[in-house]
Amino acid sequence: MAKTAAEVVERLRAIGTPGVIGLLDPAQAAEPDPLGRHAPAKAVAPPAVEKPTAGAKPDAEAKTPEAESSAEEKPSEKGPSAEGTKAPAKAGPFGDPHLYVEPAHVAAVLQTLRDDAELRFEMLIDVTGIDYKKDAPVLGVIYQLLSLSHRARVTLRADVPKVDPAIDTAFPVYPAADWHEREAAEMFGLVFRGHPDPRNILLADDWVGHPLRKDYEFPVEYHGISGV
């Protein structure tokens, strides 16, 4: 059975699941387009944005088994030392490694994660979006999965271009995605193809804009109610 994110990737590759790009360490996971896949076409783009920082040693005291698997990954690009502060952190990056997948294959990967006997991620805990930067070319879609039988968790990330932020719905695989996807859609302007009920859920039906986008402008007025 696969417990850590690295083992999950290994297993997915072993059974030939399409669309698995690889594993992101926590610091990469915080960056938009960490592998330079959506960078504007200029010169020959490097396959990965790699700027190894000197002095950042692999974290010896990883807090969780998930973090341990990322110890071999490259160190943080913007670690505490780069900021020059007295942050209490020893050596980053801390957090969860993310499983990075192609948006076109998300539904298939989720199906495999749920049904494969080695994986058995029965439960979808959360679906959400993320807008990394105002000028980032992509929006992230983040899935949190939980395996009750193997007591394991994995975080899935797919990047969709901001110009066409569409991705297949997870609803047929996990009905739990229903409301989470509605929320992510209204907050980020994501489009979940095939969602059975794509109405707003927390916002009013006629709300303009997507509040969790970094370029969102707060409304000055809504139906005669002053916003300032």
Place this chain on the structure above:
Amino acid sequence: MTETGTRPAPPPAPRPSTEEDLDRWSGELRSGEREFVLDVKTQDLEVNMGPQHPSTHGVLRVLLRADGEIVTGAQPHLGYLHRCAEKIGENVEFLQYLPYTDRYDYLSAMNNNLGYSMAVEKVAGIEIPERGQYVRTICAELNRIASHLLAFGTYGLDIGAITPFLYAFREREEILHLFEKVCGARLTYSYIRIGGVFNDLPDGWLEELSGFLDVFEEKWQEYNDLLSFNHIFVQRTANVGILPPEKAIAWGCTGPMLRGSGVGWDVRRDEPYLVYPRLDFQVCVGRGEKGTLGDCWDRYFVRVEEMRESVKMLRQLIRDIPDGPVSADVPRALRVPAGAGYVGIENPRGELGHYVVSEGGKVARRCRVRGPSFCNLSILPELMGGTMLADAVAIIGSVDIVIGETDR
């Protein structure tokens, strides 16, 4: 509907001719009503429940579609209490966001503080001193009792039993007094902070807590006598709103909602955090004791039993708590190295998840809150279909939602 009064002439064409047709027409209605039913046209009725309704525990609006007394559809409308918590999380510093966490599930603010602090600590790589972990666990469990007491009391209120509510609030008041001594607030504590807790426990507080637990254990039996095994209450809740385990898993239900369906999953035991691995406690699951597995009574009773387990844990914590500092040294303007992490903890209502993404500065890039009430409520249309209108209240109450959390 009475049999007196003028009746319109029955429509000629679809009138049943044989006994078989008659059965099909009258459906599940009792045979005595058959003849009358045949020539009455019925129409679905839309009933608007909430947003101002005493049993929706806040401002939830449910649009019910009813065919007579039978609910054929339920459509929850959310967002009346949306306060943009996640947007605020991206605009204030890590420590400044803490008071906002109090306000999503305002009945278990300690657990909310804890969930957020743990997520930031995970991304920042902060270790908590031993005593700090014990104090955190004590507060989280005590808050769980307070929260379940309110769930217990208001559920009785929903069903029509007013007295248990008063009993529950009597004990809850004691807990709020204890919290007030710790941090000065009765509801929005902001006591558990990034790095540990705000301050050490006051002198003599643990003895006082111990005294409360002695009293509470006796009272716990009263709750069962009053409500849990009360015949009328069992009649109203057993076999109502049945949630089968496979459905609970597929819809992402967590906490007492999942355990009420017989799935033994508790983050405290299965993915231990704080000092839970050192504690001896049972994970309470529904057994279908009074009716079917996963009915409203099972969900209700899981909460009642969890209160007793929390008492058990608190006694062990009081016995074992070490001396030492309660908080790590965390700078006020905390800079968190770039990273992303998810932490889910067992809130009284289910798994409270925080997904924090830091870009390496003082402000989070993303602060996602996964509220258990939000996910547990999403199955409501499934639970309501085909039940009686009067059971709608019993079902909503058994989900135990806090609107501050569904809307955030």
